[in-house]
Each structure stands twice: as C-alpha cells, then as structure tokens.
Amino acid sequence: MxxxxxxxxxxxxxxxxxxxxxxxxxxxxxxxxxxxxxxxxxxxxxxxxxxxxxxxxxxxxxxxxxxxxxxxxxxxxxxxxxxxxxxxxxxxxxxxxxxxxxxxxxxxxxxxxxxxxxxxxxxxxxxxxxxxxxxxxxxxxxxxxxEAEPSLVIAGAGHIGQALANLCVGLEFHVTVIDNRADYANVSRFPPPINVVVNDISTALEKFPIDPVTYIVIVTRGHKHDEQALEAVIRSPAKYIGMIGSKRKVKLIYDGLQSRGITPEMLNRVHSPIGLPINAVTVPEIMVSIAAELIATRRTIRRKIVEGPF
Structure with missing residues (x-):
C-alpha cells in the first residue's frame, strides 16, 4: 500500500x-x-x-x-x-x-x-x-x-514468488502473481492486496498492461516456463525485467531466444541472474537480493517530490 x-x-x-x-x-x-x-x-x-x-x-x-x-x-x-x-x-x-x-x-x-x-x-x-x-x-x-505504486508482476507462485510478493507489498508495489497452478496461485498463499492470476504464464503476460513503470520478475518452476515468460515480455516497455537462474541456464535460454529473432541488445536489458550479488543461498536471502535490486532500479531516477515555494 x-x-x-x-x-x-x-x-x-x-x-x-x-x-x-x-x-x-x-x-x-x-x-x-x-x-x-x-x-x-x-x-x-x-x-x-x-x-x-x-x-x-x-x-x-x-x-x-x-x-x-x-x-x-x-x-x-x-x-x-x-x-x-x-x-x-x-x-x-x-x-x-x-x-x-x-x-x-x-x-x-x-x-x-x-x-x-x-x-x-x-x-x-x-x-x-x-x-x-x-x-x-x-x-x-x-x-x-x-508517485503511484508501480506494478510488480511475478511470474511464478513458488517459494521465491510467495516470499517476494508478500515483502514487496510493504515496499509499495502493486503486486500481481501469475501461475497456471491453482494449488499454488491462490489467496491463501497470496492474500489481498496481492492480485492472483491463474492462467498459462506466457499468455497472461502477453495480456497484462505492461507500461514503463512495470517491474517483471520471472521465477517460474522450470527452464521452459522461464524462457516462454521472457519471450512474452522482452519487447515490452517494462522498466525492469529480471529472471532467476544460473549463468548456464541463462545462456541456454538466451541462445534459444536468439534463434527465434531476439537480439542481444534486447537481452542486455534483462537482469539475469536476478538480484544484487550478495551471495544469497536461501529463499529469504534470494528474496532480499531481488527486492534490493527492484529498489535500486526504482530509486535511480525520481520525479521531484516537492515543488515550491511559489
């Protein structure tokens, strides 16, 4: 809020x-x-x-x-x-x-x-x-x-997605979580004001109204879903796109996307591996590293809050 x-x-x-x-x-x-x-x-x-x-x-x-x-x-x-x-x-x-x-x-x-x-x-x-x-x-x-609360779209309702969503509500993000598994993406795990979308992840991302103040975090349950999610948003005007994964996994995904016409310049905007480099290992640590990167991106350039006196 x-x-x-x-x-x-x-x-x-x-x-x-x-x-x-x-x-x-x-x-x-x-x-x-x-x-x-x-x-x-x-x-x-x-x-x-x-x-x-x-x-x-x-x-x-x-x-x-x-x-x-x-x-x-x-x-x-x-x-x-x-x-x-x-x-x-x-x-x-x-x-x-x-x-x-x-x-x-x-x-x-x-x-x-x-x-x-x-x-x-x-x-x-x-x-x-x-x-x-x-x-x-x-x-x-x-x-x-x-400022309005920026939209944060989390693709993936697993442990990291859950931890990050709940933290980012308190960081003044308007949070939406997308997953095709109703037993993961539900209000018991993501209570209001978090929005929950149960749908194919890439389909839901393509329909989401992404604008220049939208942040996208890709933390799905597997390599295939991550790649599909990234392909769905890579051409969007999102302020931030981040994807979880090891350097090897990221390379495999990037190679696949480039074979389908995604350019290296387009991929350069993606934060992957995601999060600030704090040697995070556990879910809470990974959550903190991602949230810190979101904050760092958000606070880089800010509109002047107070104007005057006139």
Whole structure:
C-alpha cells in the first residue's frame, strides 16, 4: 500500500467527524537528515499521529509546535537544525536542517484535494497535494507530487514468488502473481492486496498492461516456463525485467531466444541472474537480493517530490 494512503484516510476521517487536524510535511532539507522532502505526518486533537517525518526529537518538537498551531487554527514553516544541541538526546546529530510545513485543516471543503489524491492513489495513479502556509503576512505554496505504486508482476507462485510478493507489498508495489497452478496461485498463499492470476504464464503476460513503470520478475518452476515468460515480455516497455537462474541456464535460454529473432541488445536489458550479488543461498536471502535490486532500479531516477515555494 502507498504510504500516503493511511495518512490521507485519517485526515478525511477526522475532518468528516468535525475534528481539525494538522498536516506536517517536509518541504526542504539541507545536508544529512532522517527524512527527505515529501515525508508526511498528521497529528490530531488527541496528539495521535499517522506517518513519520523522522522520529525521535524531530517528531517530538513538531508534535509540540503543530499542537499549538492546531489550537489556533494556524500554519507555519518550522525549520529544525539537527545539530549537537538539538539532536543529542535522541542520537539525531545528522548535521542537516529540515523545513517542515505545518498546516491546519478544519473544514470539509479543504479536503477536496485530499479526497482526489486518495482516489488517485487507490486507483494506482500518481497525484498531487497542494500545501499552503500563511505566515507573517506571506503565503507559501507547495505541491507534493506523489508517485503511484508501480506494478510488480511475478511470474511464478513458488517459494521465491510467495516470499517476494508478500515483502514487496510493504515496499509499495502493486503486486500481481501469475501461475497456471491453482494449488499454488491462490489467496491463501497470496492474500489481498496481492492480485492472483491463474492462467498459462506466457499468455497472461502477453495480456497484462505492461507500461514503463512495470517491474517483471520471472521465477517460474522450470527452464521452459522461464524462457516462454521472457519471450512474452522482452519487447515490452517494462522498466525492469529480471529472471532467476544460473549463468548456464541463462545462456541456454538466451541462445534459444536468439534463434527465434531476439537480439542481444534486447537481452542486455534483462537482469539475469536476478538480484544484487550478495551471495544469497536461501529463499529469504534470494528474496532480499531481488527486492534490493527492484529498489535500486526504482530509486535511480525520481520525479521531484516537492515543488515550491511559489
């Protein structure tokens, strides 16, 4: 699940109940900090929070200031220096600075942009949340650009596929698992929000709406199925394609595909053997190595999350 979803749901719940709430968003950082621009936390009238902007002394100070602003129905830009004096007690001597926009929402009409963002994210679409701070007679406007959860398609519902699928839900991927074995590909092994497709793997992959933010992991039960799955997606615009297997197995599959017109240039984009080289042996270790490679690919180039002030 996208990490913003429970935060936005909590905002709407509080406002619909007639209770104002404070939204705290990191809008700028310099140097080393525990969170990056776009990190968000909300604080309600009971001082309960959702989300995080870094923990420890940072959140304690922002909780205190935002609660004061909440009582006044006010907003502010709060700049924190994570230096020796501020962060010593909690070990947050990062040395950087964080600017946090603290805004109060107390009317239902103020939630329209929040509702729209929540709807977009629940439909796996990107969205934008406007943040407005009025301070000392000046207005500071920001846009928070929220990425949609990228699709992760796992071809193969075996042990590695199961472990990886469950892990990647928590890593904010929209996960689909494909296998032709109903005794493996089922909701007892892959509970919601994981999507399960019971079908011939290559057929299902050919029908799947693969786009430039789709990640594909091929971990089927055998050489033949891996080769068919790779052939089904190799011409797609997927951001990432990875296939499990030893170097010998990979060579055999590549030789077979090249004999059918797949070029070496097309195969160069495939991550195989899959995963970061951490000498993984067990299923959990292999799962971690694959997930790490997915994260590394995802975080290489990112859209600017916070724009402003305007």
């Amino acid at each position: 996208n990490l913003y979803v429970p935060i936005l749901k909590h905002v709407i719940k509080e406002i619909e109940a007639g209770r104002p709430i404070s939204i705290c968003t990191v809008v700028e950082t310099e140097g080393s900090t525990p969170q990056t621009p776009g990190a968000m936390m909300v604080i309600d009238q009971t001082s309960q929070t959702k989300g995080t902007i870094g923990g420890g002394c940072v959140e304690a100070e922002i909780r205190r200031r935002s609660f004061e602003l909440l009582q006044k129905r006010s907003s502010a830009l709060v700049k924190l220096s994570l230096d020796h004096d501020f962060g010593w007690d909690d070990g947050l001597i990062c040395g950087g600075t964080m600017t946090i926009a603290v805004t109060t929402i107390d009317r239902a009409e103020s939630c329209d942009s929040i509702r729209k963002a929540l709807e977009d994210l629940q439909n796996y679409q990107p969205s934008t949340i406007p943040i407005s701070v009025q301070e000392k007679g000046k207005s500071f406007e920001y846009k928070i650009n929220i």
